[in-house]
Every structure is written in C-alpha cells, then in structure tokens.
Amino acid sequence: MLIVALLANLALPALAQDTNQIVAVGKSLEAASRDLQAVDQAFDQPTEEAERRDLRDRASTVRQSVNDAVALLEPQLAAVDARLGQLGTPTPGVTEAPDIRAQRGLLAQQRSTIDSAIKRGRLIGVEAGQLVDEINQSQAQAFGERMSAAVASPLSPGFWTATLKAAPRDIRRVMRVTAAGVTQVRQALRDDHGWQAGAGLVVALLLLGPLRLMLRRLGRERLIAHAPASRVRRSGLALWLVLVGMLLPGFAAVALMQGLRWAGMLTPAWNLVAVCFVRATFVFGLVSALGGALLLRRQQSWRLLPIGDATADALRPWTWAAAGLGFVGVMLIGFNEAVGASYAARAVADGLLAILHCVLIAGILLTIGRLRARSAGGEEEAPPASHTGLALLSLACWLLTCVSLGALLLGYVNLSLFVSRMVVWVAVVAGSLYLLLVAADDILTSVFSSESRLGRAATGGLGLRGSAVDQLGVVLSALVRLLLVALGVSMMVSPFGSNVGNLFDQATMVAQGVTIGQITISPGAILRSLLVLAAGLFVVRGVQRWLTTRYLPTTELDDGARNSISMVARYTGVILAALWALASLGIGVERIALLLSALSVGIGFGLQAITQNFVSGLILLAERPVKIGDLVRIGDQEGDVKKISVRATEIQIADRSTLIVPNSELITKTIRNMTLANPIGRIQLLFSVQLDADTDRVRAILKDMFREAEHVLDDPEPKIFLDSIIDGRINFNCFAYVASPRDAYPTRSEMLFQLLRRMPAAGIDLGTAHQQIELLGLPDSVRGAKDTPGGLPG
Incomplete structure (x- = not known):
C-alpha cells in the first residue's frame, strides 16, 4: 500500500500536465467543429468551382487536424489505463487510503474526459470526410453539367447575334478596367514609386538574360567535367535545361509583378491578371524548355529521343507554338475573369482557344506523318519511331480532334475546349514523365553502381558485393519510376483543377447490370474486369522484362536460375492477374475455388497429359x-x-x-x-607403334602435346598408359581432361592431328593392332588360301 501511495504522489504532476494538454486538445476540437459547421453552412449556398475547392480544402484540413488530435489522445488514454491497472480494483470490505481513492477518482475522471474527446474527434472526422465526399461529388456533377452545357452553334446567326449584343457592355468593362489601371500607374509615378517597378523589371531582365544563359552553360560544363561518361550526362542535361527554362522565366515574372505591387500600380482587377501572367509564364517556360530539352536541335549525341536532326528541326517550332498557346490560354481566361466578361464573350474566347488547340494538334500530326512518309521513301536518316502504339496514338489524337471540332460546331464549347486542351495537357505530362523516368533511371543506376564512388565505398568499407550495389540501384530506380508513373497518371486525369477521377467513378455506377445469384454482372463490370486483366498482364510483362533485362543480369545466378525465376514470376503474375480480374468482376475467392474444383475432374480426364507436363515443368x-x-x-x-x-x-x-x-x-x-554440377570432359587417344619403337620418345611427344594444348587441364594431369603388346605392336591408351564436355571432341580431334604430324616426323610408325579375319562356312581350300600372298582365288 505504501508503494502504491508513492506511485500515486509521483503521478500527480504528470496528471496535471496531461490535464492541460487534454484541455488544449479539447479547445482544438471545438475550433475544428466550428470550422466544419462554417464550411457546411457555406456549402449550402450556391458556390463556384474555386469556392468549392476552397471549401474542400478547409474540410480536409479539419479532418486532418482532428485525426492528429485523436492520435495524440490515444497514447494518453493507454497511459491512464495503465495507471488504473497499477492501482488495481478496490478490495471489498477494505477501506482505501484517502489519497489512493482521490487518485483513482481523478484518473477515472481523466479517462472519461479523454475517451469522450476521442469519440468526439472521431465523429468530427467522419463528418468532415462525408462533407469532403459530398463536395467532390458536387464538383463532379458541376463538371458534367459544364461539359454538357450547350450554346448556339457558331455556324448559326444566334451565336454571333448574342456576341454582338453583349459586345458594347464588354468593351465598356474593358475600358473601365484599363482606365483604372492607367490611373493607378500614374498615381504611383506621381508618388515616386516608379523605381520599385523599375527594380522589378531589372531583376526580371537579369533573370531572363545573363543568369539564364550562365546557368545553362554552367550546367553543361559541370556535367561534362564531373558526371560519369554514361547516359546520366544526357538525361541530367535535359533535366537541368527544363528546370532553368521553366524557373528562370517564372521567377522573372514574379519579380516583375512584385515590383508593380510594391509600386502600387496594380488594381484588384490587374492584380488578378498579374497572377495569371505569372502562372502563364511558368506554363510557357515548362512547355518550351521541355520541347527544347527533348529535341536538342543540332546535338543528336545528347538527344534523349531516338530521332534525327531533320525531325527535331521540324518539330521544334510546334513546341514554341504549344508554349505560346498555353500562355495565351491562361492569360485570356484570367483577363475575362478580371474584367467580368459576358458569357457570350467567354464562349467566343473558349471557341477560339479550342480551334487553336485543334490546329496545333493537327499541325503536329501532319508534320509527323510527312516525316514518316519521307522516311519510307529513304529521305530521312533518322525517322520518328514507327511503332504500332504510336500509330494508334496518332489515330486517337485525330479522333479526339474531330470530336472537339464536332462538339464546337454543335455548340458544346466547354466540351470542345476541354477535349482539345486535354490532348495537349496529356502530351506535356507524358513528355515530362518520360524525361523524369529516364533521368531517375540514369541517375540512380549511376549513383548506386559498383563503379561509382559510392559503390566503391560500399564494397570497400561495408564489404558488400558489387552486384549487390548494382541491384540496389536497379530496385531503387524501379520504385522511383513507379511513383513517377502514378504521379503522372494522376496529373493526366486531373487537368486544370477538375476532379475528373470522381467523374469517372460516377460513370461506372450508371449501368446497374444483371444480378445472378450473388454476382452482379454489368457492362461496366465486364469492361473493368478486362481493363484490370490487361493492366495486370501489362504489369506482369513489365516485371518479367525488368527481371530478365535489368535485375537478374546484376546477380551472380546462371542462365538456368534466371530462367527459372523469370518463368515462375511470369506464371505467378498471370495467375494473380486472372484472380484480380475475376475479383473485380465480383467473383470472390471462394467461388473461384469452387469453379476450379468443378473443372478439376475434366482436367484430370481430358487434359491429363497437359497437366502432367505442366507439373513436370514446375x-x-x-x-x-x-x-x-x-x-x-x-x-x-x-x-x-x-x-x-x-x-x-x-x-x-x-x-x-x-x-x-x-x-x-x-x-x-x-x-x-553432361554439364550438371560443372563436370569436366575427358578425351581418349588409342593408337599403336612398332615393337622396336622408342617408347620413351613416344611418351615425351605425348606429354609435349598435352602441355601445349590450349584446353587440356593440368589438374587432373594427363595420363599415358601402355595398354598392351599384341601381334608385334605396342598399344597406347592416353587420357586427358578439359574444362567442359563441350571441349572434349574438338580437343581430341586436334590431338589426333598433332599425333599424325609429330609421330612420323620423329620416325615412329603409327598404326592399329593387327586384326585377323576368319571366314566361317567356306571350304578348307578357300579358307587356307586367305593366308596366301595372293589372297582368295578367283
């Protein structure tokens, strides 16, 4: 009892500290609850897309904060339970000391408070998650409504009538915003604040001119001087050019706009245009620098893409056009927002942007087609890749361009602009993803290489094998590239801030399908299953190719072990992909097992030989x-x-x-x-010499032959035996060993050639043992005649 009392007294300061922390967490939960209620009330009102994104972010922040609070309280609840366990349960009929009773009461109260806070936090988290899902669903619904919204066709008079009718008001809005901006600039100049804008302009020019050129030259020189002589130079240079080409113009735009802000020259409307200008400059820099880094005109040895100089020269202007179109598109949308343009004016602007995007896509496709036609005629030394996948991709782009133009002619301007911009956006993301994948693979496999400085330090200091360092580089490259692919796919399906993923999720719920038993089969489920199977097989093929071409060559396994690992991985992956596809169709594992058990009877009788060979192969x-x-x-x-x-x-x-x-x-x-467990091969030489031949000389010649032979091993050493003496000749039987049974036959042939050259040169007659032929079933006169000099009588 004394020990428990001491523990209780020692725990009092800790309880006081925990109580203060619990109070702070309770206040944070109260604030989170109020924020969530405010978001919920704001969402009840009509909201625009930007407002919905802001509300979703606020609700997500509330959910994250309450989850953090719950995670902070759970260890405290466990600690309180542990203290209560130390005090134990009250013994019936025994009066506890007052301090122990007070301690137990305080702990029980504290536990109740913490438990209530945890439950409340979890409830707020669930409500916040539900609100986030509701906002996402609302965004997807609004996106679908915007895509399905139609105006009058540009081919109809009504479209241009509405535009002309709204034109005077739009012109007045533009003039009013422009006049306000001019007035603001004049006022700043009268207040002697123009030097701040001038300073921003000077910084912008320095960033765009000398600093950008210096960084480009410095990156090239550093890569040539310090990077290993491998692919990392090309990918590193391309990545550096993209970073410099995107960040320097973007920072120049930031400096310029910030100087105008410090000078007080921007009205609220022009400040919105300035924000769009900075964003558009970053877009322009990314697209132009990415095109330049991937094409690299007149530097074919540094180019990542497998194309020639003529192809690079033909495609480079289109990258500038894409960058300029991206700049104009962002600026036009921002300007319409700033001046409050009418719906008709925005429709005209969106339609114009859609047409420009379609012209851009068609121009690039026609250029690629012309280059491929020249390559077919032998006029192009390094044509673009003519893989079937690229041909299908070109066809898909043509189809999407036609869809965009058709939607525009039918009056679906938003859908037309979205489709055309989606094609360009996917191309930009794909180009960026390609550069990042190549750079990640080159950099990681170069850094984590047995020949690199880090690899030599690891092998020398840690005792690792060089192949282990190479394997680590390949595995890290694969993991990073998988993350980049996931990021790239998420960027492709969520362009321009639109939550397209939720729209796709909603589209899969349109068809309810037919329910058979406990399985629901619908067109969407079948399509999803096929897509899952195709994706699974694609992943299996990629993993097997990675194993056979990248990972397994870095190991010390032989070809047989590599083939076994590759084949087992392949069939395991195929089985898992099939199970995954069936599961996505709604067929559970237990139903799959039942189906396999039903098919096992047919397999046992009808496919017995195939099954036997399959099991034997395993x-x-x-x-x-x-x-x-x-x-x-x-x-x-x-x-x-x-x-x-x-x-x-x-x-x-x-x-x-x-x-x-x-x-x-x-x-x-x-x-x-004959090659299991690395056996050696053996050769045998059988020949005979005359009885009066010098056998020591014969043995010396044989030893010289075996010693000079390239493939004959010294250990085990060759053996020379005098086998027998028959019919006036000495028979030799010689054995020698080679490294592999494959070398036995050619080495034996070479030894026989040497034997036929050296023995006669030494005056030694070669031959075989005398053979006696006895003819049976012939008359005695004929049988005796065979030994006469004349042979058989005629």
Whole structure:
C-alpha cells in the first residue's frame, strides 16, 4: 500500500500536465467543429468551382487536424489505463487510503474526459470526410453539367447575334478596367514609386538574360567535367535545361509583378491578371524548355529521343507554338475573369482557344506523318519511331480532334475546349514523365553502381558485393519510376483543377447490370474486369522484362536460375492477374475455388497429359536437374537446352534443328546431363607403334602435346598408359581432361592431328593392332588360301 501511495504522489504532476494538454486538445476540437459547421453552412449556398475547392480544402484540413488530435489522445488514454491497472480494483470490505481513492477518482475522471474527446474527434472526422465526399461529388456533377452545357452553334446567326449584343457592355468593362489601371500607374509615378517597378523589371531582365544563359552553360560544363561518361550526362542535361527554362522565366515574372505591387500600380482587377501572367509564364517556360530539352536541335549525341536532326528541326517550332498557346490560354481566361466578361464573350474566347488547340494538334500530326512518309521513301536518316502504339496514338489524337471540332460546331464549347486542351495537357505530362523516368533511371543506376564512388565505398568499407550495389540501384530506380508513373497518371486525369477521377467513378455506377445469384454482372463490370486483366498482364510483362533485362543480369545466378525465376514470376503474375480480374468482376475467392474444383475432374480426364507436363515443368524449374545451357543426351540425340517452359523443353541439336521434348519425358525417363554440377570432359587417344619403337620418345611427344594444348587441364594431369603388346605392336591408351564436355571432341580431334604430324616426323610408325579375319562356312581350300600372298582365288 505504501508503494502504491508513492506511485500515486509521483503521478500527480504528470496528471496535471496531461490535464492541460487534454484541455488544449479539447479547445482544438471545438475550433475544428466550428470550422466544419462554417464550411457546411457555406456549402449550402450556391458556390463556384474555386469556392468549392476552397471549401474542400478547409474540410480536409479539419479532418486532418482532428485525426492528429485523436492520435495524440490515444497514447494518453493507454497511459491512464495503465495507471488504473497499477492501482488495481478496490478490495471489498477494505477501506482505501484517502489519497489512493482521490487518485483513482481523478484518473477515472481523466479517462472519461479523454475517451469522450476521442469519440468526439472521431465523429468530427467522419463528418468532415462525408462533407469532403459530398463536395467532390458536387464538383463532379458541376463538371458534367459544364461539359454538357450547350450554346448556339457558331455556324448559326444566334451565336454571333448574342456576341454582338453583349459586345458594347464588354468593351465598356474593358475600358473601365484599363482606365483604372492607367490611373493607378500614374498615381504611383506621381508618388515616386516608379523605381520599385523599375527594380522589378531589372531583376526580371537579369533573370531572363545573363543568369539564364550562365546557368545553362554552367550546367553543361559541370556535367561534362564531373558526371560519369554514361547516359546520366544526357538525361541530367535535359533535366537541368527544363528546370532553368521553366524557373528562370517564372521567377522573372514574379519579380516583375512584385515590383508593380510594391509600386502600387496594380488594381484588384490587374492584380488578378498579374497572377495569371505569372502562372502563364511558368506554363510557357515548362512547355518550351521541355520541347527544347527533348529535341536538342543540332546535338543528336545528347538527344534523349531516338530521332534525327531533320525531325527535331521540324518539330521544334510546334513546341514554341504549344508554349505560346498555353500562355495565351491562361492569360485570356484570367483577363475575362478580371474584367467580368459576358458569357457570350467567354464562349467566343473558349471557341477560339479550342480551334487553336485543334490546329496545333493537327499541325503536329501532319508534320509527323510527312516525316514518316519521307522516311519510307529513304529521305530521312533518322525517322520518328514507327511503332504500332504510336500509330494508334496518332489515330486517337485525330479522333479526339474531330470530336472537339464536332462538339464546337454543335455548340458544346466547354466540351470542345476541354477535349482539345486535354490532348495537349496529356502530351506535356507524358513528355515530362518520360524525361523524369529516364533521368531517375540514369541517375540512380549511376549513383548506386559498383563503379561509382559510392559503390566503391560500399564494397570497400561495408564489404558488400558489387552486384549487390548494382541491384540496389536497379530496385531503387524501379520504385522511383513507379511513383513517377502514378504521379503522372494522376496529373493526366486531373487537368486544370477538375476532379475528373470522381467523374469517372460516377460513370461506372450508371449501368446497374444483371444480378445472378450473388454476382452482379454489368457492362461496366465486364469492361473493368478486362481493363484490370490487361493492366495486370501489362504489369506482369513489365516485371518479367525488368527481371530478365535489368535485375537478374546484376546477380551472380546462371542462365538456368534466371530462367527459372523469370518463368515462375511470369506464371505467378498471370495467375494473380486472372484472380484480380475475376475479383473485380465480383467473383470472390471462394467461388473461384469452387469453379476450379468443378473443372478439376475434366482436367484430370481430358487434359491429363497437359497437366502432367505442366507439373513436370514446375518440378524442372524448382529442382533444376536440367537447366538452360546444359548439354544433355536423350536416346541417340545430344544437344544444348535452350528453353524450359511449363509444357515442353527445347533442345538444339548438332544440325541446328530444335528437339521439343515434353517435360514429363525429362522427369520420368533417364537422361544424361553432361554439364550438371560443372563436370569436366575427358578425351581418349588409342593408337599403336612398332615393337622396336622408342617408347620413351613416344611418351615425351605425348606429354609435349598435352602441355601445349590450349584446353587440356593440368589438374587432373594427363595420363599415358601402355595398354598392351599384341601381334608385334605396342598399344597406347592416353587420357586427358578439359574444362567442359563441350571441349572434349574438338580437343581430341586436334590431338589426333598433332599425333599424325609429330609421330612420323620423329620416325615412329603409327598404326592399329593387327586384326585377323576368319571366314566361317567356306571350304578348307578357300579358307587356307586367305593366308596366301595372293589372297582368295578367283
């Protein structure tokens, strides 16, 4: 009891501190609840897209703050429970000390307060999440309404009548905003604030001119002098050019606009235009620098894209046009917002932008088509890639351009502009993603390389193998590139701040489908399943290609082990992709197992041989009694194993034809693997010399032959045996060893050539043992005549 009392007294300061923290958290929850109510009330009113984005951000902030508060309170609740556990439960009939009873009461009260705060925080978090989902749904609905909104067709008189009718009011608004801006500038000049705007202009010119050129030259010199002589120079230079080309003009615009603000020359309307000008300058810098970095005219050796100089020269002007169009588009939309242009004027501006985007897309596609036509005629030395995927992509762009123009002619101006800008936006994101993927792969594989400074330090200081450092670089490159791809896809589906992902989610719920039992099958579900299967197979193919071309070559595994890992990964991935596709269709794992059990009977009877070969293939890939590169003999056929699949094994025999052997043959029958476990080869020489020949001289010649032979091993050393003396000749039997059974036959042939040259040169007669032929079933006169000098009588 004394110990418990001491613990309770020691815990009092901690309880006081925790109480203050709980009070602070409670106040933060109260503030979060008020903010959430304010967002909810504001969302009840009609809101624009920008206001909805702001409300969604505020609700997300509330949800994050209450989640942080709950995460802060949960350890305190656990600590209070632990203290109550130390005090234990009151013993019936025993009167506790007053301080213990007070401590227990204080802890119980504190626990109740913390638990209530946690529950309240979780409730606020749920309400905030629901409000975020509701705002997202509202944004998706508003986006769909905006895309489906139609005006009069530009081909109809009504479209231009409304524009002309609203033109006088729009002109007055522009004049009023312009006059206010001029007045503001004059007032700033009278107040001697013009030097601030001049300073901003000077800084902007310095950023655009000398500093930009200096940074471009400095980056090139540093890459040439310090970067390793590999692809990292090209990708690093391209990345540096994009960063300099985007940030320096953007910062110049910031400096210029900030100087105007400090000088007091911007009215609220022109301040909005200034914000759009900064944004448009960053867009212009990104698109122009990205095009320049990827094309790099007159520098083919530094170019990332596999195209020639003529192609780069032809495409470069279109990148400037795309950058200029992006600048004009952002500025035009911002100017309309600043002056409060009428709906008719905005429709004309959007239609004009849509036409310009379509002209840009069509011009690029026509240029690529003309270049491909020249390459087909042999006029282009390095044509653009003619892959089938690029051809399909070009066709898709043409279709989208036609859709955009058709929507514009029908009066769906917003949809037309969205589709055309979507094509350009996806192209810009794809180009940026390509540059980032190449740069990430080159930089990471160069930094984490066994030949780099970091790799040598790791191998020397940590004792790591060089291949382990190379593998780390390849794996890190793959992970970073996956993150970049995910980021790029999210950027592609969410252009211009529109939550297109939610629109796609809503589109998948349109068709309810047909319910059979507990499974709902709908066109959307089938399409989703096919897309999932295609995506899964694409990922499996990419992973297998990455394993075979990037990761496995950095390991110390042989070709057979690499093939086994690649094949197992492939079929495992195919199975997982199929299960994923079935799950997306609404078929659970238990139903898949039931289906497989029902099919097992048919598989057992009708596909017995295929199943046997499949299982045998898995055994071969796992146990590896035969692997790729082995020299095997099956019956009277001998050859090299070239490929092992789950059904059959391909063996290339001596005449370069392919012997296809079912895997069950390799498992159930006897085969000879002449290269398993790295065996050595043996050659044998059989010959005879005359009885009066110098055998020591023969042995010396043989030793010289074996010692001078390129492939004959010293260990085990060659063996020379005098086998027998028969019929007046001495028979020799010699053995030598080579590194591989593949070297045995050619080495033996070379030894025989040497034997035929050296023995006669040394005056030694070569031959074979005397053979006696006895003819059976002939008359004695004929049989005796065979030993006469004349042979058989005629």
